[in-house]
Amino acid sequence: MRPVCFCACLLASIALSMPAAQPAPSASDVTVILDIKGPYSQTALKEMQREATQIIQTSGVRLDWTRKEDVSHAVFNDLVVMSFKGSCTFDPAPPLYDELGPYAVTRTANGEVQPFGEVDCDRVVSSVRGAMFGGDFAHGEMLIGRALGRVVAHELVHMLTKSGIHAHEGVQRASLSGKQLIAQSLPLSAMDVDRLAAERRTARTANRP
Numbered sequence: 311m312r313p314v315c316f317c318a319c320l321l322a323s324i325a326l327s328m329p330a331a332q333p334a335p336s337a338s339d340v341t342v343i344l345d346i347k348g349p350y351s352q353t354a355l356k357e358m359q360r361e362a363t364q365i366i367q368t369s370g371v372r373l374d375w376t377r378k379e380d381v382s383h384a385v386f387n388d389l390v391v392m393s394f395k396g397s398c399t400f401d402p403a404p405p406l407y408d409e410l411g412p413y414a415v416t417r418t419a420n421g422e423v424q425p426f427g428e429v430d431c432d433r434v435v436s437s438v439r440g441a442m443f444g445g446d447f448a449h450g451e452m453l454i455g456r457a458l459g460r461v462v463a464h465e466l467v468h469m470l471t472k473s474g475i476h477a478h479e480g481v482q483r484a485s486l487s488g489k490q491l492i493a494q495s496l497p498l499s500a501m502d503v504d505r506l507a508a509e510r511r512t513a514r515t516a517n518r519p
């Protein structure tokens with residue numbers, strides 16, 4: 311199977327209302343706000359968060375997760391918004407794609423990737439289903455969650471480093487196959503661990519009173 315172009319940047323002016331990011335006593339470095347527009351599986355959602363948290367935390371960055379519906383009075387150190395369109399479940403099967411679009415998109419303004427991303431669940435699920443075989447089908451929702459977690463981790467690296475740079479290995483490669491999305495492990499490259507760690511050191515210094 312042909313590897314799929316991973317993500318695309320949308321040049322857009324940002325006009326979304328977001329909660330103000332303020333210094334807070336939260337134990338996490340970054341809160342990911344989930345805006346899920348279509349049907350989803352709880353199993354896949356939980357696994358997605360677990361997988362993305364595990365990938366990103368190797369750089370020392372701690373993630374926290376919340377739903378968009380729950381953020382009205384919350385206070386965060388730093389936040390990103392991750393939207394999901396399509397159906398984020400193993401069943402029913404998504405429509406077959408003739409054209410291979412990206413798994414996700416981020417927004418770019420003034421040359422910097424902004425903290426807004428959108429995952430195309432139908433696209434991810436379609437790719438994962440095509441890569442599954444044998445016993446994989448007994449763990450469909452878990453594998454969908456794993457794949458979504460890797461897509462989210464990939465976009466988080468773009469957003470947290472404000473950069474569209476890709477790596478030659480690991481989860482930050484420019485293209486990944488469905489097989490790579492559900493393989494046993496897909497960590498950050500050493501380069502990406504360093505980039506994220508450096509970015510967070512800068513952010514923590516800036517937030518210090």
Ligand SMILES: [Zn+2]
Pocket residue numbers: 316317318464468474476483484
């Ligand atoms: Zn990318």
